[in-house]
Amino acid sequence: AQTVTQSQPEMSVQEAETVTLSCTYDTSENNYYLFWYKQPPSRQMILVIRQEAYKQQNATENRFSVNFQKAAKSFSLKISDSQLGDTAMYFCAFGTSGTYKYIFGTGTRLKVLA
Amino acid sequence: DSGVTQTPKHLITATGQRVTLRCSPRSGDLSVYWYQQSLDQGLQFLIQYYNGEERAKGNILERFSAQQFPDLHSELNLSSLELGDSALYFCASSVGRVNTDTQYFGPGTRLTVL
Numbered sequence: 001a002q003t004v005t006q007s008q009p010e011m012s013v014q015e016a017e018t019v020t021l022s023c024t025y026d027t028s029e030n031n032y033y034l035f036w037y038k039q040p041p042s043r044q045m046i047l048v049i050r051q052e053a054y055k056q057q058n059a060t061e062n063r064f065s066v067n068f069q070k071a072a073k074s075f076s077l078k079i080s081d082s083q084l085g086d087t088a089m090y091f092c093a094f095g096t097s098g099t100y101k102y103i104f105g106t107g108t109r110l111k112v113l114a
Numbered sequence: 115d116s117g118v119t120q121t122p123k124h125l126i127t128a129t130g131q132r133v134t135l136r137c138s139p140r141s142g143d144l145s146v147y148w149y150q151q152s153l154d155q156g157l158q159f160l161i162q163y164y165n166g167e168e169r170a171k172g173n174i175l176e177r178f179s180a181q182q183f184p185d186l187h188s189e190l191n192l193s194s195l196e197l198g199d200s201a202l203y204f205c206a207s208s209v210g211r212v213n214t215d216t217q218y219f220g221p222g223t224r225l226t227v228l
Contacts, residue, residue: 045157045206047218047219
């Protein structure tokens, strides 16, 4: 079975500091994509970053970057220079060509402290 | 703004009633996905349509049904509503039908069943 695990239900970080959110997944597929979505208090689901499994280079989007370890099936999200607006629930998700749905983790609630 | 629109934003109704949620995908996207998010829960995949045809079903109750119309907008129909159906219902869209495409989420419809 394909699963996504986020082992940190809640985290906090001081403004301007760096924080890393963990995500592990399990699949036997070779062609898959990994995503981080952010859900702020407004509850809108916002795509933060996407990583193709066939790419060795880690994806980056401004202050957000990932550490993709394919052999370890690990996909962590690093947020640099944390801002108050980063306070949100963060979901790791996984999609393969063999299934039609994204598989979401249970989320990590991140609070950025002033 | 993801380009995916959902109406209404909020819906309050009584048990036993029927409601219809509407979604318009991003321009050019052929796939529409429906997800349910109960309070403080992750996202549960309900159903996917691609270019008017049902492609995949998830944990969708028999009381729920959906369709995608020729103009590609989609409707999710919920009937015989129960208190437990209170949730945030998201629609997402993607370009193609494979799950490796990025899904862009609408703002959600918050359903409250009293």
